[in-house]
Amino acid sequence: MLLRRYAYLIRKPSPFNAVFLVPQVVLQADALEMHTDLNVGKYWGDMEVDFWDDAKWKQEIDKYEVLVMTPQILLNGLRHGFFKINMIKVLIIDECHHARGKHPYASIMTEFYHRQLEAGVSDLPRIFGMTASPINTKGVNSADSYWQKIHELETIMNSKVYTCVSESVLAQFVPFSTPKFKFYQDMEIPYVLYAHLVQELNVFKVKHECSLDNLDLEASAAESTRRKISKIHSALIHCLDELGVWLALKAAEYLSCYESEFLMWGKLDVFGEKIVRSYSVDAFHAIGACIPSDPDWTIVNDVKASVDAGFLTTKVLCLIESLSEYRVLRDIRCIIFVERIITAVVLQSLFSELLPKYGNWKTKYIAGNNSGLQNQTRKKQNEIVEEFRKGMVNIIVATSILEEGLDVQACNLIIRFDPSPTVCSFIQSRGRARMQNSDYLLMVKSGDFSTHSRLKNYLTSGDVMRKESLCHASDPCSPLSNDLCDEEFYHVASTGAFMTLSSSVGLIYFYCSRLPADGYFKPTPRCIIDKQMGVCTLHLPKSSPIRTVCVKGNFKSLKQKACFEACKQLHQIGALTDNLVPDIVVEENDAEEIGKESYNDDQPIFFPPELVNQDSQESMTKYYCYLMELKQNFGYEFPVQNIILLVRSQLEMEAKSVGIELEVDRGTLTVNLKYIGLIRLTSDQVILCRRFQIALFRVLMDHKAEKLTELLSDLTSGNNSEINYLLLPSNYMGQNPVIDWLSISSILFSYEKVWKNHVNCNAGMIQTKSGLVCTCMIKNSLVSTPHNGRTYIIDGLLNNINANSLLTLSDGGVMTYKEYYEQRHGIHLCFSRVSFLAGRHIFPVQNHIQSFNLLLFILQNPVTHL
The missing domain is CATH 2.170.260.10 (paz domain)
Structure with missing residues (x-):
């Protein structure tokens, strides 16, 4: 209705638009297209809009009258100068209760709307915010505190709250689910079993944390791995406490198989990942030892006996019994809300075994990605929701990610397995039940009067918020406080691009992500803060024209200041365009337009200076030695031998050693690179090493004796080399690695000398x-x-x-x-x-660059390889 009212202002060729900000773009855009005759454009992250330029956005703005997008897309567009706030006639904000703190809603209003408002600009968009609850915080328990939070939202939105007198008025148009409390007796799992498993998990935690000390990792990388171990340890203890031993086993099984990326200064931290996974595997075996080994035993044979044994908790039993009460429903659509991702994962495992006996109910889970414990894509989540809508999935176990934006009219049951943390969460999750006569089950532990009282207050909170809003309906909006809009900023006058301290962090990470990378390296910034000196040093990847930025200031904003200064310098030298976009993105867009071929990994464009001949005239050449310790993670009769890398310049290694894992035909090969000292070689020794290296590579590449014979007969071989690094075999003298000169000297083989010797x-x-x-x-x-x-x-x-x-x-x-x-x-x-x-x-040499490109081609062209 609102868009119809203002349609005359945005009809093309008008330069103005309406913008609809939503968490679920497709759902809302489809509704607009159904109920209006306006041209609707849809934009979300998977469309790679982050890489669109000014010209592309201008095409979209000129073509469509209503732009439906996620709030981050509009915020990015405003910051880069692709959008102007005064081109928007109507700004509709769904779930506007999020407009607080550093949320994109709040940033749009504080960075752009209120700045223009304070400057006296009148040509600003009309704001229409929608929410089921204007309050989205904890600890609100009185009428005055309710009004304070509502007033804060009104101030930042520069809007007034409009609502109905009572819930009964809304109930005439929108079905409301019936709240029901489900109380369960708290019975802990047998103490001996619980204490044994907790002790085992604690021992494993200490064991794997101590193993980090033997890896010689950088402090930040070791600390990151410790945090991951602690997070998994906490998740397993939580499962033991809240769910029982069997579901803790399922959690350990999931965590031991989960594939994730451990990044350390842009490099994959293979050792850290292996230690974390090794902890999960040990936990899985320890917990599994407490489960009956009878192959005919299953958790669903006797659920109550499983509760008595501690394999399931009474809380899980209450959930199972609650669901069984609805087995008479022919077409159940239920959402179970949980607090933790791991709870959602393991409850799906339980229901997949248990619920088919209640009528072939199918269960799936949906959870966010913020914790790093799972990698469910938005596309996968949308597919599950669509299956739920069609009845192909009956039950979804979800975290708070489904509290907003989901509209399934057939949803007839909501269960809060874990209580809502805020009144907004309570109201939003209740609202997912859209069918008439639906239920809203609230599970509460018997005797937990605090939680029971809080949930009862949530039930009445809607009436309190409506009353307070109506009482203050005539009060004007207050001006925004200075601390919300006085943040330091950087403005590009020619385009209107705008950067604040807060936004500079994301911009510097985005800039680094566009620098050259491959499947083995991801360029990222690295920040080192000296708390005592109050100094922050920001290190950028080698391919950046600016390598380091150092700033002083308040500890809380040091990282932001460093990123802010780095972005300013990058813009001043042209690495960021006047739209504050990496110039690399612009070049990629230009290449697409003119049909330029994409970058080819096979092209030897750049050689690091550490590997290039420095043309030294000294009689003794200095080399920095790095030992490449090789460990084969597979059984084979021929062992691998360590290698020594000699380079003319010292490598810039942040850690004392760097570990990577290489794939070979029979398994994986762990490589640990560490610095072992300096060495000086005579010119004859250098030539000998070069000839050995050239001969070795020739044999590996060609497997032909003719070419090797030609090479060895060329006495000038090894005299001239542009690439001045040496890869040499290593052995040990005592505990110290040394160059294997015996193997290298074999290149001088002579039949005459052999006969004499x-x-x-x-x-x-x-x-x-x-x-x-x-x-x-x-x-x-x-x-x-x-x-x-x-x-x-x-x-x-x-x-x-x-x-x-x-x-x-x-x-x-x-x-x-x-x-x-x-x-x-x-x-x-x-x-x-x-x-x-x-x-x-001789072992065949694998070209992994070509094999990777072939795999990529097959994935991109699946039809041609069926």
Whole structure:
């Protein structure tokens, strides 16, 4: 109705628009298109609107009359100067009770609306906010405190609250669910079982936290891992207390399998992730040991017996019994609200086993991503809601994410498994039951008079808020307090782009996210705060034109000040455009418009200075040595050997060591890189190392002896190298890693020298095509077979097999090896009594860049690979 009233102001070609801010874009936009004849544009995060430029937004603004979007999109658009507040004639804000603190609703009003209002600008949008409860905080328990919160909302929205006299008036148009209290007796799980498991979990927690000390991680990375362990530990203890041993087992199982990203200064912290997961696995085995091992036992066999044993709690039993009371309903649609994500996850596991006996009810869960304990996408959540709407899903276990924006007319039951923390949460969750004669069950522990009283106050809060709003209906809105709109800001006059201390943090993270990255590195800023000195140093990735920014000031705002100063400097040098957008985003948009090819990972565009020849004329060359400790996480008869990396400049490593995990054919290989000291090499040693490195790479890449022979015969090989780093084999002298000079010197192999050095050796000689070789040198050597040009690694001699030994053919025939080689390959074996060599193929080198690109292509073009 409101949009119809103002439609004449926004009809195209009018330069004005109406903007509708909502949490669920598609739902509200569809309603607008159904009930108005206005052109409606829809915008949400998955459309990648963060990367749209001024020209793209101008097209949308000129095309559509009503723009439906999430509040963050409008806030970003205003901050970048893509939108102007005075181009909006009507601003509709759904769930406007969020307009407080640093929420996008509040930022839109304080940064743009109120600044213009104080400047005397009159051409501002009409504000229409909608909410079921204007109060969204805890601790409100009197009429005066209710009015204070309502007045704060009116002030920031520059609007007055309008409401009905009573709930009965609304009930004529909107169904209200019937509140019912469900009380359950609190019975703890057996103490011996509980104490045993808590002690086990505590031991595991200490064990894995102590293991961090052996990894030599940076303090911030170790602390981050400790916090994750503590979070998982807390979740498991909570499950034991509130849900029972069986659901705690399900929680440990989920957490031990959950894939997440542990980031440490832009790099994947593999060791931290493994320790966290290892804790979850240990917890899973410890809890699982307390569950009956009988394969025929299930949690649903006897629920009450499971409660007595401590596998389930009486609270969970109350929930099961409450649901069973509604099994007569043919088409139940129920939402169970819980406080924690892990509770939602494990209750779905329980109901998936239990509820089919009540009529094939299907259960799914929906939870937010803020805690980092799950990675459910918005698309997946929308799919579940749509299944719920169609009746394909009967029960959703949800956190507060579903308290707002969900409109399923068939929803007939709401259960508050955990009590609402605020009056707004109470009213919003109650409102999800849209069907006539629906119920709103409130689970309360018997004897918990405080919670019972609080929920009863929530039931009457609607009447109190209506009364207070009507009593103050004639009071004017108060001006916004100075502390809400006096935040330091940076303004670009040419575009209207606007940045505050608060918004600069998000902007600097967005800028870094657009810097060059790949599947193994994510550029992020890093902030170091010295509390004693009151100094904050912001470190930006190497690919940023500004590397560090240092500021002093109030401890509470130090990080914001550093990001604010960094953004100003980036804008001043052109790394941020006049719209305060990374210039990289602009270049990408231009490339799309002119059809430019996307970046190719295979192009060797940049070499780090640490790896490039510095053209030193010194007789002794200084190298920084880094040990690459290799640990194979799979069984194989041939062990890996550590490698030493030599570079001319010291690497900028924040931690004393850096760990990564590489995928190989048989499993994973853990690599730990750490600095071990300086070394000085003569020019001859450098050339020797280069020749070894070149020869090694040539063999691995080609597997052909001809090219290796050409390389070794070129005496200038290794004299000239633009890329001046060395990857060399390592062994140990005592406890200290050293360069394996014996292996490196093998590149100087000479038949003449070998013969002279082994004249008196008792091992005996073996004849090769190129000359005699002592058999003691055969093991771990490279041997080429001329008839096929292949190169093999030799593991030793086959003492019982020679040219006269019998070979069984595939057709069952038998002949000697000598006969076989002469008939098959035309080779005459002259030394028929000499033992054969035990050889194996050289490992094939995997090109993971190409395989990654192939996988990416298949994922992007699934139809062509069915």
